Amino acid sequence: MVRTVLGDVPPEELGVCDAHDHLFISTPALPGQELDDAEAALAELTAFAALGGGAVVQWTPWGMGPRAEELPRLSRQSGIHVISATGMHQAKHYDRGELERVRGRLAELFIRELTSAPVQAGMIKVAGAYHRLDEHARNVMAAAAEAHHATGAPIGVHLEAGTAALDTLDLLCRTHGVAPDRVILGHLTRFPDTRIHRQVAEAGAFLAFDGPSRAHQATDWRLLDSLAALAGAGHAHQLLLGADTVTATARSGADGPGMPFLLAGLRPRIERELGTDLACAIFTGNPARAFAVRWRRP
Template sequence: MSGMIRTVLGDIAPEELGVCDAHDHLFIGSPALPGQELDDPEAALAELKAFAALGGRAVVQWTPWGMGSRTERLPALSRQSGVRIVSATGMHQAKHYDPAELERRRGGLADLFIHELTAAPVKAGMIKVAGAYHRLDDHARHVMAAAAEAHHATDAPIGVHLEAGTAALDVLDLLCGTHGVAPHRVILGHLHRFPDTRIHRQAAEAGAFLAFDGPSRVHHGTDWRLLDSLSALADAGHAQQILLGADTVTPSARSDADGPGMPFLLSGLRPRIERELGLDLASAIFVGNPARAFAARWRRP
């Protein structure tokens, strides 16, 4: 492996990352989702400890700028739990922000992302962007252009929230075709929401990482197809590009509230993957693949 993974406690070698929840949230909030905030540090610590008790060693928080990431809290949580935490910069869909604030920030997004990746007191280790339903609107295109600029300046990986699991190929065409981001620096998220194995295979053939992140949301009707999707990718030769994350975004989804939460990745999914798809694939998904996906040859402009 090459490069380093930027955690909230500093850069580490990829082989130090360990068993990883590749997409989750300890803190998140949005005016579009009133009353559903994750904002309790004690609850976040309890979730991390429950994950660690099952062998979890790392969590990647995809909460971007302006959505209550509480980045200043993350180093203490990492020390107290023993779990490595990777934080994010970037920007979500426009609906999650005040329009006036979006307009004020519009011309300086790349600089904002670069600052949070390289100069903030607690540095981010990835850039998170988002598409709209089935398409890329003007806001998404503008944010992705800024993310690509920040990537080229820093080598940070770019994680993409695909709202309905769709538009994966459009994202790759924009980020990689138009803006020159290498496909293996892109992580396409929420592909379980659109379980079209042909699209998954085409995205993998392009070279991107594919994140199946949402088993903490028990209402997703496509989750029952998860292992079939993973198996299809592995059979097509793409076992080294699959990531899994719980994507816990509400208090009721946490394990202490009888939701699946972070621990379900290791208590529920990992045993099934090991049993039905093999130990090698499970190790790749939880250890080897995230170690490569989030490593970067960090540059400081």
């Protein structure tokens, strides 16, 4: 089953999926750029639904304003399945006091949000540092692995500028025993090294690429090349795509492409240039498998 904010649903009910996005997010690292407008979030979901969208995965973790209590209403009113996240981002996104308060009990926190919170999460979000895994990342990933083993939840990884993918898989899979197909590596568009992409795909992980982004536009033009290279190497079943909207100006109702561009802009290009089968896999089949879990009670 896939754990949505309205309860567990069969994977085939997700439909067309934005596999990495944000409806709400706040961080001291981006002052004044918070996503905190519920009606703007509803408008974005509604626009995505109007183009045939069926599900959105919010990767906003604990402590960064995910506003989980708002998500069921937005899901009902838009008709979009919403999957939320627990987990923890890089240390810079938190007040030091917050980090101290939960130090040593992260796994317990993640498990509670996955299994007994009023609005339950359906995945665990973690994050690496630039070209490395710092002590904070290693501690959070260890807790995420413990929560995964207790519940079955998939682990989504913010790769800083798309880097440290191999180190991340080594830590989660070899050190902590997480199956590679339970790991979703995000932001690979931002470091379009096809050799590394091929290596992590061969290891068995899911690869999540971002849609065009005002904040990370330098490598947007490499997206289709990256997808084509991986599909050609036999990894079409591991590819995911998301808009990763992190600021209000990136939304379609403001100055950005937003969620709707995935279906109005990118999907037609993928169908035309790479084929409808690959488009269906990226938007429908692959997310259904990536976020489906045989949920366990800890």
